[in-house]
Amino acid sequence: MSSLSAAQLASVSDEILVEYCRNGDRQSFQMLYRRYQQKVRSTLYQLCGKTVLDDLVQEVFLKVWQGLPKLRNPEYFATWLYRICWNVATDQRRRFAKRQTTSLDGLSESSAQLTAPQSGGLTSLHYKDVVQQGLQTLSLDQRAVLVLHDLKDLPQKDVAEILTVPVGTVKSRLHHARRSLRQFLESQGVQL
Known part of the structure; x- marks a missing residue:
């Protein structure tokens, strides 16, 4: 062929x-x-x-x-x-x-040791590790929306289709996930 x-x-x-x-x-x-x-x-x-x-x-x-x-x-x-x-x-x-x-x-799983990719400086590795830890604190539903939309740059409509939920649910989960992740990062001393 x-x-x-x-x-x-x-x-x-x-x-x-x-x-x-x-x-x-x-x-x-x-x-x-x-x-x-x-x-x-x-x-x-x-x-x-x-x-x-x-x-x-x-x-x-x-x-x-x-x-x-x-x-x-x-x-x-x-x-x-x-x-x-x-x-x-x-x-x-x-x-x-x-x-x-x-x-x-x-x-x-949330307490498992996470190893960040070996690229960038020590600060970059620490930041990636802290972000990964923050993701682990979110519910799987919130984490999925945040990863697919914010990190994979998929439109909300596509995220809704992948997760088989309404677009409004994606928006709500995204809002709550961002807020929770921001709070976690700030509690870890990350300046946003």
Whole structure:
């Protein structure tokens, strides 16, 4: 099917890559993976933390590969992908909560050590760590809205579609999440 080179595939739209994938073209799927892997990883890190991040990223892309034949509107691939991220993150939080109720010795995710990416100066690393800790204090619903809208730059309409909630709910959660995160950061000495 695909006689396109890797360079040509890199400039092809998501919609066309999805169509190639539906016809079994693994090279097109690898291009979609390369295009979105870092975004998926970042989103899952912000929603779930670092603990099982690699497994969650693999789970998302496995679900993407399996679900591509059922994707009705390939032009909405990115929104669909973020919906899968949300579902995987939600499932992970449920598994984590279930383990917590069965094991009193488990560490809570919010107290787990978080390691910031190794870039920038010490101040930058500290700030990223504090922001990640602040995200962990939010409810999953608030965190998801904040991550998808403010950090991933998705429009509120797309966030509402991904989370299957009304746009008004997105706005409300966003307002409360921003306020809570701001209060947390200020309590940690971060000047805003």
